[in-house]
Amino acid sequence: MSAPARPAAPPVRVRPERGRWRATLRLLLSSPPSLFAVLVLLAVVVVALFDEQIAPTGFNEVDVSDRLQPPGAGHWFGTDDLGRDVLSRVVLGAKVSLQVGTVAVGFSLVVGVLAGLLAGFYGRWIDAVLMRLMDVLFAFPAILLAIAVIAVLGPGTTNAMIAIGITYTPVFARVTRAAVLGVREQVFVRASRSVGASDARLLLRHVLPNALPPIIVQTSVSLAFAVLAEAALSFVGLGTQPPAPSWGRMLSEGRGYIDLAWWIAVFPGLAIVVLVLAFNLLGDGLRDVLDPQQRSALEAARHRPGRRRRAEVRR
Amino acid sequence: MTDDVLVRARDLQVHFPVRSKGLRRKVVGAVRAVDGVDLEVRRGETLGLVGESGCGKSTLGNALLRLVEPTGGTVEFDGADVTAMSRPALRALRRRAVMVFQDPYASLDPRATVGQTVAEPLQVHGLHPGARARASRVAELLELVGLDASVASRYPHEFSGGQRQRVGIARALAGEPDFVVCDEAIASLDVSVQAQVLNLLRRLQDQLGLTYLFVSHDLAAVRHVSDRIAVMYLGRVVEVGPAEQLAADPQHPYTQALLSAVPVPSPALERARRRTVLAGDVPSAAAVPSGCRFRTRCPHAFDPCPDVDPALQAVGAGQTAACHLHGVVGSREARV
Structure with missing residues (x-):
């Protein structure tokens, strides 16, 4: 256009x-x-990935003489009741929290979405069997179910992930099924069938993409819950085993000292908030970008800042 | 005789079960959407299928392609029994017999590009393998229906209704079909766009030697495009004939009423002509009247009508009607 400095299209x-x-x-x-x-x-x-290199101290370097120090030059995030460096423990706990979030939610996402797709698409007895199974899982309070699963598998971080994954599976199944029920009746599904598309093709190419928005939202919400569920399980001693740190554990342990030493709970809490916020924002962003209609609007909007800049120059 | 018939339905029935409320969900009845239809579609012709909404014409169109499972009767496509087809045979049929849908806003996947939509039949049937060959075939198809080849990478929401319907037509034609069911294909378009799409369909028929079943409630449009017309009432074909002949000289009282409801584009003529106005509503397809199903609204109903279900009989050159006024022929046993 008129501005020669603009990069070529x-x-x-x-x-x-x-x-x-x-x-x-x-x-x-x-x-x-x-x-x-x-x-x-x-x-x-x-x-x-590089927690060992980044953390100033090991996760369990107790220094009782240095306990409950407020954040300062020596310990940026302060020290806990055993004199351990909170910053180091937050850094070293990142791996567990991230793993629990992604692995547990990944499990419930795959299993739940598959169950919801089949139940919603085929209906009849497949729907009845799968969804009643999900209802059984759903009937237990989440934590109780997770505790039951761990009682069978034994405590530990891996088993906590499996337990949390199983607990959240019915949520994904239900959300997916509801969305599929709406999409299934759409004319474009019939149209694809009329040209000979197989069920697998219908499900993966047409039904799933159109049922995606609520699933994405559910995923970002569940990621947050999973991190907190891990904390709860660790709190009752069934998740991450002490003294290994996880954000959830640190949060629940630091709760008792909240009057005396707020930093023990606040920094791992902040870490959870930031991680969960990032998951949610990413989920929203993905949902918009993957929707062709939203996408056109976004692409159109992207050209606007440039126009504004030119207007300012003129002024 | 058999040779020039592409699609033949014999005593075709599509009944939908009516279930009781509550846990048992017992079957307490059936909606007879299509109830004993005999119909022939000849190679290369356009057969118009008209009738008021709810008469089962769309269901019939779907049942001919076995997109709806028939309850009884048979459909032959090019000599093969569609109702008895195995999965692979049915898949092969889906290439040769296709459908253009009514609502161009609903019949395209909003999350697939136009190119993906048009390419789907090619992928499903393994035609033009390879991304490059497929892309060039898609471009060819888009140009065939009057769209620019470059629109392949765009999404349906960027198009108007008429353009979307062109995409739907391109998808239908991708597998080089013989038979196209146009299910109210122009009903949801603007009038000006309707004409364009009709002309497109006609041009494609000449170019590709297609056979159409043109399902519509719009008698004027059907008259314009069809070689022959079939009139449907309450799940049954009541009259079939060459388009002009049937329009000029309808033999079934229902066809007469239907035609008299089409406005004439001349106020003087419109005032002067006699109109047959039907009394009452269409009976429910779950409770079809005994004997002739039209008798409850027929101005000429007489003795045999409540007892004998009329069969289609010849009433003129190539014209058949199911009405006792042309002699009581009830080869069909009375259905309750």
């Missing part, structure tokens, strides 16, 4: 199928909340 995509993922990613990162979320998650992953 990107070349027309010859094979749009290939460039779409990259374009989607670029669009996702162009929205500030999503960018923030991605950066935070990357940071947490890096911290979790």
Whole structure:
């Protein structure tokens, strides 16, 4: 256009199928909340991967003479009731929290979505059997069910993840089934069937993508719950075993000292908040970018800042 | 004779069970959406299928392609019994016999690009394998229906109703079918766009030698595009004939009433002509009247009507009607 400094328009995509993922990613990162979320998650992953190198001290270096120190130069996040460095424990707890979140939710996502898809799409006895099974799981209070699962499998972080995964499976099954029931009746599903598409193709290419938005939202909500559930399980001694740190454990342990030493609970709590917030923002961003209609609106909006900048120059 | 008939339905029935409320959900009755239809669609012709809403014409269109499972009777497609087809045979049928749907806003997956939608039959049937070959076939199809090949990467919401219907037509034609059921394909379009789509369908028929079943409640449009017309009432075909002949000289009282409801584009003529106005409502398809199903609203109902279910009989050259006024022929046993 008129501004010579503007970079040339990107070349027309010859094979749009290939460039779409990259374009989607670029669009996702162009929205500030999503960018923030991605950066935070990357940071947490890096911290979790290199926790030993990053943490100033080991996770269990007790120094009773240095106990309950407020945040300061020596200990940025202070020390806990045993004189352990809270910063180090937060860093070392990242791995557990991240793992519990992703593995547990990943499990319930895969199993629950599959069950919901089949139940919603086929109906009849498949629906009855699968959903009654889910109802049985759902009837137990979440923590009680997780405790029961751990009672069978034995305590430990891995088993806690499985237990949490099982606990949240019915939620995904129900959310997916509800969405599938709506999509199943759409004309475009019948249209695909009328040209000979198989059930598997209908489910994966048409029903699942259109049922995705509530599933994405449920995923980001569940990630948050999973991190907290791990805390609860650890609190009753069934999750991460002491003295190994996890954010949830530190939060519940620090609760008793909240009047005396707020930093013991607040910093792991903050870490949970930031992680959960990042998951939620990413979920929202993904949902928008994956919806073609929203996407067109986003792409149109992206050109607006440029126009504003030119207007300012003129002024 | 058999040779020039592409699709033949014999005593085709589609009944939907009516279940009681409550836990048992016992079957207490049936809605007879299609109730004993005999119909032939000849190669290369356009057969218009008209009738008021709820008469079962869409269900009939779906049942011919076995998109709805028939309860009884048979459908032959090119000599093969569709109702007895195995899964692979049915899949092969889905390439040769396709449907264009009514609502172009609902019949395209909003999350698939136009290219993906049009390419679906190609992928399903393994036609034009390879991404490049498929893309060029998609481009060809889009141009065939009057769209630019570059729209393949765009999403349905970026298009108007008429354009979307063109995409739907391109998808239907992707597998080079012989038979296309247009299920109210123009009903939800603007009038100006309707004409464009009708002309497109006609051009494609000439170009590709297609056979159409044109399902519509719009008698004027059907008259315009069809070679022959079949009139449906309450799950049964009551009259079939060449389009102009049937329009000029309808033999079944229902067809007469239907035609007299079509406005004439001349105020003088419109005032002068006699109109047959039907009394009452269409009976429920769950409680079809005995004998002739039209007798409850027929101005000419007489003795045999409540007892004998009329069969289609010849009433003119290539024209058949199911009415006792043309001689009592009740080969069908009376259905309750």
